[in-house]
Amino acid sequence: MPHFTIVIGTRHWSSWSMRPWLALRHTGAPFDEVVLPHRTPAGKAEAVALGPTGLVPLLIDRRGDEPVKVWDSLAICEYLAESYPEAGLWPADRVARATARSISAEMHSGFRPLRIALGMDLFEHLPGVGLDEPGVGADIARIDTIFRDCRTAYGLDGPYLFGHFTIADAMYAPVISRIRTYEPKMSDIAGEYVATMLADPGFRAWEDAARREL
Ligand SMILES: N[C@@H](CCC(=O)N[C@@H](CS)C(=O)NCC(=O)O)C(=O)O
Structure with a gap:
């Protein structure tokens, strides 16, 4: 089972989800994804249950003993850059x-x-x-x-x-x-x-x- 799960919204509309999803894919790390229906009561309820803000995207990292949750698109990107320096997610210069x-x-x-x-x-x-x-x-x-x-x-x-x-x-x-x-x-x-x-x-x-x- 992959260590990472990324929780995102419906891809047609969830612009904030697209950003860290692209960064995660770029690392080459295997990951699962949970796609929550955009702007629906069911999607909102699941987002609230999973993360502290009730918003997507949310990254769950199970590499350690305790799962680490990272929310907010830019924070997730930073976390991935730190986790996979070899992916060059930030310029070296x-x-x-x-x-x-x-x-x-x-x-x-x-x-x-x-x-x-x-x-x-x-x-x-x-x-x-x-x-x-x-x-x-x-x-x-x-x-x-x-x-x-x-x-x-x-x-x-x-x-x-x-x-x-x-x-x-x-x-x-x-x-x-x-x-x-x-x-x-x-x-x-x-x-x-x-x-x-x-x-x-x-x-x-x-x-x-x-x-x-x-
Ligand atoms: N600043 C947040 C924005 C997250 C955000 O607004 N996500 C939208 C989907 S694109 C959302 O979860 N909307 C559901 C809601 O507002 O209840 C980020 O960068 O991740």
Whole structure:
């Protein structure tokens, strides 16, 4: 039996679940998953029973004598980076790592207009919808700048934000889905990065599992 269990919400909509799920998959560690139906009383009751916040994602690590529960997407990603340093979930370079952590935290705590107006709906195609809502344009512009700056300054050794796949890519993965759904205008460099993420094996695996869910 795998040591790790990740509790997530329905993949079509649970953007917070997608992030640590991608990071966990990237470690190569075997894991079980529990998928709770999004925004249903049954799903909520199970989430409340399993974790302290009643929210997903939640990671349960049974490697030790007592199970360790880690909640909140970014904390789970940090825990995985610490558990599997060889997976390179943060960039090795100190400055790159500081930037990766900053933009990951920025995503975790910010971009509220975008998250409210452009909900993640994995396979929807709604070009232009919500893009005129207050604050959305500024959020898109900031995301474009992040993608361009990281790819230009740190992404020379590979196609991801910091060359190889890191937690920063996982944190922005739901935004990639939203860009595909709502089609805001992006710069060429950002657009290339979006294409990289849409072809990422982890991103594809999440989508394949989502197709089987509903
Ligand atoms: N800050 C949390 C947010 C978690 C969150 O809001 N999860 C949503 C699913 S994407 C949830 O559990 N919603 C159910 C509810 O609000 O009752 C994180 O980063 O994990």
